[in-house]
Amino acid sequence: MDYSIEGRHYKTLVPVRVGITGGLISKIEEINGCDNQTLIAPGLVDLQVNGFQGIDFNEAHTTQEEVRQVTQSLWDVGVTTYFPTVITNSDERISASLHTISAACSNDQLVNQTVKGIHLEGPFISKDPGPLGAHPEAYVQGPNWDLFCKWQDKAEGRIKLLTMSPEWPGSVDFIRKCVESGVKVALGHTAASPLQIKEAVEAGASLSTHLGNAAHVMLPRHTNYIWEQLANDRLWCSCIADGFHLPEAVLKIVFRVKSGKCILVSDSTKFAGLDEGSYQSPIGGEVMLDSQGRLSLKAYPELLAGSAKPLLDCIAYLVRTKLLSLADALEMASIKPCQYLNPSAIPGLSPGSDADLMLLNQKNESLTVLKVIKSGQLVHSV
Template structure:
């Protein structure tokens, strides 16, 4: 793909509301200076960083055979949503299917330099999760299993060392040892799809677990008033938390509480699946089998409407939702989907819209409560442009 390099981008700073000119040199922001206001200026912000992408626009990263062309096509679709970095997410499946998906993704990244700039690693969600109905979510119970370090090393070899985040449940007997080994080798560990008790969660945090994956989801429909694993994770100050802000996975009241509790440690994640951007109807999917996508944008299991089967909305739509519902202001909502996940992964983009930071930018406008991306920039090069 031929890339257009930019030297100057003008727009309204998403944090301050001030019109600025961003000067770019060698893929980095060299300087940001104030300019005169113009009614035609778009907004400027750091590009989105999504820690959990299962698929999008008809492409399922967990449906084999998977090709490098499919991964690149999905990536291009995400550029149109303002995404400048993301973690392809491989979920619970057979040992062989997980290995094959990891191998294809790693090979595609290795062969395409542009993909390597966009994909800083892979997220393995499962199969080391709770086997219980509810916490397991729509993951196939036939493949759920306890943490296995030898098996994980096999998968990490297939991924050429690119597995960067693992979501598991610490309720398994050997989970703490597994977490410690992951952390020692530079792999971040998240708690998710769990039925773990208070002490199991505390032990996981002591061992190095640092994140809650889509907190409040992948849970029993009914929980004890207290204690329970949602309160326990909220109370762990060392745990950051991702949330799905699509209006279906969490009620507004819960989002409000999570945001108040986690403050700067709250992040957004899309958990988007292949039906993202698709038409309402009934579908057959890898995760969940028969699912229904409603006209309102809710994706649930056909036989169990109370169980969701992932999200069909992107980070752009989640940020729009939080702002529209007045759960937070634009700067906070955007940071939860950009600089905070970048900081969690240790990416240079954690500096955001600042001199010296990578020129990873989203240029957008706000229309009728919706954010519309019309230019996505990675290291000063235009990846997507419309209108």
């Protein structure tokens, strides 16, 4: 089906008509006499989604239908591509989660088009308090290629991103094997030395997962894994800009140092969209969600337990604090992750790119999603 939409280009604010043919953007042309103030922007791409609105990918009995429900809920807040994230757990639990997500993709075309890959965050991470974060220490282990291959089989090849710590023996060889198999390797939840960080990057690690979080409370002021990752020009980095995970000053520094190689992620959990209160979570056990949307471990309130904010809220926060323009924040949550995953792909709002779009209303400091288009199909409208 061929059709077109009209509005203002998110970057130039010029009125445009966007033609859509066969799930792709066929043309973009400027138009005159358009009073429509709606912004047309690329759909959001979130590489770290643990769950959303009461559903968690890490729970034992999550169903294919619930994967479909999360996908629909994410469309409603502008996310047209995401990576379900499976964290440190038992072999059986990880296998079950991967199988359920993969089966949901196999049985629903639009879910399959939206879930571009699975993010396996752990269990090959640090056991140190701080870097461990909310992951269950009992299941943390060193990198195991045979086990990873077993999980990749369960996922039917859908694991596209792995977060690990290179502090373990055998990490360099493991990273090389992952990269050779087409899996992107990210460094995170790590207590690695600067030398181990360098060796990991040489082996093919290409991303820092939520840099600045899941870290020791106290670090050596000069020689540490955060500075080392910031300084390495070959590493992209992801950040959680929900107003809780990183102070404004830290975000400002990361955006400047990693200019062009920074990605926004939500790290959202099942508590995104729920009321404040105490909850039981597969990520960290008992957690507290306060009235401002901050999610923390109940026993250790200084430690965060993931995020309860969707990606659109992170964009609004960056615009509200004037850390980024709306256009730059949108690109950091759409075009940049696509470029990281596939540098040769046609990104964003361009002829030939996928028709993954959202129509936004910006009023003062708030953003409202009016319509969302996935692969040329309207999947959300208000």
